[in-house]
Amino acid sequence: MKKFSFEEIGGSVTAPQGFRAAGVFCDIKRLGTGKGSNKGVKRDLALIVSDATAAVAGTFTTNRVCAAPVKLCLERVAGGRAQAIVVNSGNANACTGRQGLRDVAAMARMAAEACGGGISAREVLVASTGRIGVPLPMAQVRKGIVEAARRLAGGPEAARDACEAIMTSDTRPKGICVEFMLGGKNIRLGGIAKGAGMIQPGMSQTGNRPALRPLHATMLCFLTTDAAVEGKFLQTALNEAVAKSFNRITVDGDMSTNDTVLILANGRAGNAPPGARAKEGRDFQAALDHVTLALAKKIVLDGEGASRFVTVRVTGAGSAGDADAAARAVANSALVRTSWCGGDPNWGRILCALGYSVAEVVENKIDVGYSQPGQREVLYSLKRGCPTGVSFGALCRCTTSPAFDLHINLHLGSGAAVIYAADLTEAYVDFNKGDVNDPSSLGG
Amino acid sequence: MKKFSFEEIGGSVTAPQGFRAAGVFCDIKRLGTGKGSNKGVKRDLALIVSDATAAVAGTFTTNRVCAAPVKLCLERVAGGRAQAIVVNSGNANACTGRQGLRDVAAMARMAAEACGGGISAREVLVASTGRIGVPLPMAQVRKGIVEAARRLAGGPEAARDACEAIMTSDTRPKGICVEFMLGGKNIRLGGIAKGAGMIQPGMSQTGNRPALRPLHATMLCFLTTDAAVEGKFLQTALNEAVAKSFNRITVDGDMSTNDTVLILANGRAGNAPPGARAKEGRDFQAALDHVTLALAKKIVLDGEGASRFVTVRVTGAGSAGDADAAARAVANSALVRTSWCGGDPNWGRILCALGYSVAEVVENKIDVGYSQPGQREVLYSLKRGCPTGVSFGALCRCTTSPAFDLHINLHLGSGAAVIYAADLTEAYVDFNKGDVNDPSSLGG
Numbered sequence: 001m002k003k004f005s006f007e008e009i010g011g012s013v014t015a016p017q018g019f020r021a022a023g024v025f026c027d028i029k030r031l032g033t034g035k036g037s038n039k040g041v042k043r044d045l046a047l048i049v050s051d052a053t054a055a056v057a058g059t060f061t062t063n064r065v066c067a068a069p070v071k072l073c074l075e076r077v078a079g080g081r082a083q084a085i086v087v088n089s090g091n092a093n094a095c096t097g098r099q100g101l102r103d104v105a106a107m108a109r110m111a112a113e114a115c116g117g118g119i120s121a122r123e124v125l126v127a128s129t130g131r132i133g134v135p136l137p138m139a140q141v142r143k144g145i146v147e148a149a150r151r152l153a154g155g156p157e158a159a160r161d162a163c164e165a166i167m168t169s170d171t172r173p174k175g176i177c178v179e180f181m182l183g184g185k186n187i188r189l190g191g192i193a194k195g196a197g198m199i200q201p202g203m204s205q206t207g208n209r210p211a212l213r214p215l216h217a218t219m220l221c222f223l224t225t226d227a228a229v230e231g232k233f234l235q236t237a238l239n240e241a242v243a244k245s246f247n248r249i250t251v252d253g254d255m256s257t258n259d260t261v262l263i264l265a266n267g268r269a270g271n272a273p274p275g276a277r278a279k280e281g282r283d284f285q286a287a288l289d290h291v292t293l294a295l296a297k298k299i300v301l302d303g304e305g306a307s308r309f310v311t312v313r314v315t316g317a318g319s320a321g322d323a324d325a326a327a328r329a330v331a332n333s334a335l336v337r338t339s340w341c342g343g344d345p346n347w348g349r350i351l352c353a354l355g356y357s358v359a360e361v362v363e364n365k366i367d368v369g370y371s372q373p374g375q376r377e378v379l380y381s382l383k384r385g386c387p388t389g390v391s392f393g394a395l396c397r398c399t400t401s402p403a404f405d406l407h408i409n410l411h412l413g414s415g416a417a418v419i420y421a422a423d424l425t426e427a428y429v430d431f432n433k434g435d436v437n438d439p440s441s442l443g444g
Numbered sequence: 445m446k447k448f449s450f451e452e453i454g455g456s457v458t459a460p461q462g463f464r465a466a467g468v469f470c471d472i473k474r475l476g477t478g479k480g481s482n483k484g485v486k487r488d489l490a491l492i493v494s495d496a497t498a499a500v501a502g503t504f505t506t507n508r509v510c511a512a513p514v515k516l517c518l519e520r521v522a523g524g525r526a527q528a529i530v531v532n533s534g535n536a537n538a539c540t541g542r543q544g545l546r547d548v549a550a551m552a553r554m555a556a557e558a559c560g561g562g563i564s565a566r567e568v569l570v571a572s573t574g575r576i577g578v579p580l581p582m583a584q585v586r587k588g589i590v591e592a593a594r595r596l597a598g599g600p601e602a603a604r605d606a607c608e609a610i611m612t613s614d615t616r617p618k619g620i621c622v623e624f625m626l627g628g629k630n631i632r633l634g635g636i637a638k639g640a641g642m643i644q645p646g647m648s649q650t651g652n653r654p655a656l657r658p659l660h661a662t663m664l665c666f667l668t669t670d671a672a673v674e675g676k677f678l679q680t681a682l683n684e685a686v687a688k689s690f691n692r693i694t695v696d697g698d699m700s701t702n703d704t705v706l707i708l709a710n711g712r713a714g715n716a717p718p719g720a721r722a723k724e725g726r727d728f729q730a731a732l733d734h735v736t737l738a739l740a741k742k743i744v745l746d747g748e749g750a751s752r753f754v755t756v757r758v759t760g761a762g763s764a765g766d767a768d769a770a771a772r773a774v775a776n777s778a779l780v781r782t783s784w785c786g787g788d789p790n791w792g793r794i795l796c797a798l799g800y801s802v803a804e805v806v807e808n809k810i811d812v813g814y815s816q817p818g819q820r821e822v823l824y825s826l827k828r829g830c831p832t833g834v835s836f837g838a839l840c841r842c843t844t845s846p847a848f849d850l851h852i853n854l855h856l857g858s859g860a861a862v863i864y865a866a867d868l869t870e871a872y873v874d875f876n877k878g879d880v881n882d883p884s885s886l887g888g
Contacts, residue, residue: 355701385539433869
């Protein structure tokens, strides 16, 4: 059997056949958030449209306080078909009550009308990110939707405009596209994402919490593919991809009210839809896994104030749940994250966090080590609870790098988990504390 | 029945009859921690000694990685009697393996010998705070113990020296003493405490986690009283007092490996021991509650980098557990705590944290309000999930104060909880990130 391979190509959501996009400025950001307005990059409304109705799947925040667009998507994704996604930044349309629900339904209707060509309002999905608790400025939103529909285009520039329009405190746009063969046809799968703060997604297909509940971003991700994929398989594949990517990241441990991942598969490539067990199904999953993990990592790398990217790898836990709890306790500890900021290979704080996590741990069994990302050689500072002879300087060469892997072996079982995390810096505090004398500076 | 009253008097652990104390410098801090060394205030070893053997009770961290002195205390407090406490700062004697256990036993022996007068080594308790994972410098410790025993004295100065000697990143000593009548006798109850970082104690009598497990400081507290109190009642009273004080505070959400509260009751006042149900029992509890809560609040007020003291009051939760989870989610959220740093009356981040907590919450039932500490008037920014007309300026007058109360009513039941919390500031990050070029600056 031929090994599956895919190639990263340029572009993102408009690279697959039959997709167009646009990103425009309609003045939501100035009205909504100050600091999140990314001065130079003001676009705040994006449209992604498929030429034909597409299979759709989605995962959504499990925060019990969830935004109006999440509520709308939960209902519409269950229908299995969609054709367009409208997204605004600068205002989360969260905690906006009945007005928020009316506004999100109106956004979908406006987008369907503006796009023309027989798109049903019920096949338009909506996502929002930005300040919480402020009603959407609907006059601006309407202007933005009309303008975006007028500018809809294929090609990388339109996709990049859309990618910029979903940014809040992100410092750079995040996009990717891969190309691969499926059932003899050439397939493209592209995506854009945004993150920055309030990032520890814990999404599920239904908005209900899974047993293994991650704790807490607004992260948004929109994926497009020209593959023909049956709806139920698409949702299963997305659930699996999100579990291994967006639900494995944390910037600040706060789970947003708006986290959303959506995928549209319009079938324009003309392949036979893959089954979950067939090689084609596994190949599609592998491509989707690659795209979602790449975007998830970009979110951590561009986290608010983040100066270091740390991959926390826990092995040897008593269960998968214990591994997850242990990795998250370390990745979200204020003291561990500030030590990362300083490039300090401190293991005492790591043991402390492991000890207060809900995971079972035994002090004199724990190994703690560091490596350069992707390198096999691990420098252990602690073996079975005892400091090793590895020098402080050697450890610091790892921990003062912009990225490193932290290896924790609990030696209690076979449970394993990975969390992609960021350090806690003065820049994070400065960005998020705002200035009460300038209310527009206050975050969502 | 006469109402119980007590009076705060000067002094702390040496104010009750029959207690002496000392605090000395023996160079543990310089060897152990850099930043925690509080330049001007270098004392790092304290002794508190009762003239006669006393009833003892204690509560200890429930961190699964717990320090050698905690292990020793857990065993000895169960014996019900003690006469002396030796404490060092600058080195936590945590994650120090068998050497740590030998060292802590040696500290107790050294203290018993140095104090003379027939103190049994088995009636000496030990506590430590400071850097994790570094063996104690036992030559210095021995010198310190001998010197401290030589300087043992009653009176406020000796108590203050002891109080300084237990400080790490604390900026000021924390002590209190109250005087009250019990069974016709004049009783004094005094205490000293330290905190600063790694502060969210979750202590229990046995070191085992209670059902309502708080998450995560080193906080140490040593209490003395000349009351005659039966050991079992003393432990029950301490459990209750700690549950309402030290276990209700958080600075950074990290639970230390060393949290310890100890109380010695030497009976020198000559009262008849109070029973739990009798008025005397309730009076003793009230005095103990006052002392522990006052010391707990001093710890939050002096938390690392803290610029604001916030009392998070959750009411109307479905259960006491839900109220606790909701209050802790808010009090430990990085985004909520940075908004407090800026004095921002942001309610979106509060709702977001409530929504991802394990507590049951319903968005359109939640009230959020602010008040000056101890004042009846609450300014609500949110009622039943909807913004009120209260002006941003009026809310800011509360949230820009050095201390305010945050009121959250979930309107789902009768569960209530209070958490005393601090804001997250750039000073916290700066303090804890350390400098790898100056390893002595790196924290515990």
